[in-house]
Amino acid sequence: MLQAERQTLILEQLKLKGRVYAADLAAQLGVSEDTVRRDLNRLGETKLLRRVHGGALPLQLDVPDYADRLESRNPGKQKRAEAALAFIEPGMTLLLDSGETCRYLAMALPRDMPLTVVTTCPLIACELVHHDRVEVILLGGRFFKPALRCVGSGAAEMIRRMHFDLCFMGLCALHPQRGFSAKYYEEAEIMRITIEQADKTVIMGDRDHLGTVSHHQVVPARDLDVLITDSGADASVLEALAEQGVEIVPV
Amino acid sequence: MLQAERQTLILEQLKLKGRVYAADLAAQLGVSEDTVRRDLNRLGETKLLRRVHGGALPLQLDVPDYADRLESRNPGKQKRAEAALAFIEPGMTLLLDSGETCRYLAMALPRDMPLTVVTTCPLIACELVHHDRVEVILLGGRFFKPALRCVGSGAAEMIRRMHFDLCFMGLCALHPQRGFSAKYYEEAEIMRITIEQADKTVIMGDRDHLGTVSHHQVVPARDLDVLITDSGADASVLEALAEQGVEIVPV
DNA sequence: TAGAATTCGGCATAAACACGCAAAAACCGG
DNA sequence: CCGGTTTTTGCGTGTTTATGCCGAATTCTA
Structure with a gap:
């Protein structure tokens, strides 16, 4: 599986479920947790998701009203x-x-x-x-x-x-x-x-x-x-x- | 459940009900009271809520005049x-x-x-x-x-x-x-x-x-x-x- | 003021993480 | 096609973080 493909899947999963866990993704995608973490970190750096301990959450820039x-x-x-x-x-x-x-x-x-x-x-x-x-x-x-x-x-x-x-x-x-x-x-x-x-x-x-x-x-x-x-x-x-x-x- | 997710839920609950109890949150979120307290303290430090004995309140600088x-x-x-x-x-x-x-x-x-x-x-x-x-x-x-x-x-x-x-x-x-x-x-x-x-x-x-x-x-x-x-x-x-x-x- | 609820601090454990390294794969210029 | 480079990935090690538990201290409440 290509890296970009994997990252797209992660984003889709995130959009679908509202949260993703690094460990689950590793098992599901058949790669090591390190790889998943690297993916998550990158997606976080480019502001495509919000990286948190243990996984990631959708970006919700909570602008106060x-x-x-x-x-x-x-x-x-x-x-x-x-x-x-x-x-x-x-x-x-x-x-x-x-x-x-x-x-x-x-x-x-x-x-x-x-x-x-x-x-x-x-x-x-x-x-x-x-x-x-x-x-x-x-x-x-x-x-x-x-x-x-x-x-x-x-x-x-x-x-x-x-x-x-x-x-x-x-x-x-x-x-x-x-x-x-x-x-x-x-x-x-x-x-x-x-x-x-x-x-x-x-x-x-x-x-x-x-x-x-x-x-x-x-x-x-x-x-x-x-x-x-x-x-x-x-x-x-x-x-x-x-x-x-x-x-x-x-x- | 991710920590950040939990904290978001706490804030939502707070906004909805106007107050939250540490004990209730612990039961509801399926974590220990210690964990909830730590969450509340952190949210309090970052000025996202007002930490009080037993739970938390929204911080509303409500139109004093x-x-x-x-x-x-x-x-x-x-x-x-x-x-x-x-x-x-x-x-x-x-x-x-x-x-x-x-x-x-x-x-x-x-x-x-x-x-x-x-x-x-x-x-x-x-x-x-x-x-x-x-x-x-x-x-x-x-x-x-x-x-x-x-x-x-x-x-x-x-x-x-x-x-x-x-x-x-x-x-x-x-x-x-x-x-x-x-x-x-x-x-x-x-x-x-x-x-x-x-x-x-x-x-x-x-x-x-x-x-x-x-x-x-x-x-x-x-x-x-x-x-x-x-x-x-x-x-x-x-x-x-x-x-x-x-x-x-x-x- | 006494008893209950809540909080604090320390500690232990497991999970998650960062870092470096090395192997494998992909890429590139000639 | 080939040697060198870059990228990707997995693994091992040590570190950090999250969490729960426990006892002591504090705060609330009647």
């Missing part, structure tokens, strides 16, 4: 938001996705620049109350609390009738091969539609989310235009993304 | 909001209009009552984030900042397709002859449509707004059902309103 994250101030997000400002020009129509990163961007927007900001996140709308020259369009629908955003057909319909110069999103999980993914099905759908309507999509997020996979794919990596991330991010992942046409902006 | 805000700010609005609760029954679909009074009502809603709340005000939507049994529908559209609400054809259309058991509104101006009126044209229109779709309309406001007139009429007084106001309000105005079929609730 937005509602729980609101309070903490985060200098990294602040910096990425400031870097994102460079893409914005007066008169543009922006979409700000839900997420803390985008909230920082909303707060960082210059108050004297005329802009139209579209968002599904009520919190972001509230942040922009004192930006007198920013027109805010709030996309309504069912309020999906874990992600603090509106989802559903109402919001989707409204987005399909719009067009954005720029679309900004926080980074949940981005993997060179497995694309940009989100934690919840509901938000993944809205995000996908949003990206379709935008001239340019800018993603912001730190190294911890790079090379990871979450539950629902939004779009493949090549559909993204710019990634603003911290300079300490894994070079090989950045390179792989750059090859797919993503402009990397380190801060 | 919640109670304070209700007590201190505006006792009048608080009282009227509490009086309004009497009209609400489990399972109802409510419309909460924009305005501080309605925000108080949102905060005062019981957390364990299943409800659907529809609102045009993003701030109210955010207040309801921690009410797990309350489904929130946010009506989108252009965000009209002076009134902190969404207006426009989008919101109006959505409202026309809905039906509310109860509609709550703060009181801008109410005059027995000249009706219920609002400051801005945009909001008056939305409010009128809203009242049309509601079985019952409840208005909350203190004496200062009674007997006054603002710029844009919403509906005549007879279209209102309940007025919750303070007991010191002008008796002649209240009487005139009562004659038009408005139930007066003094607090």
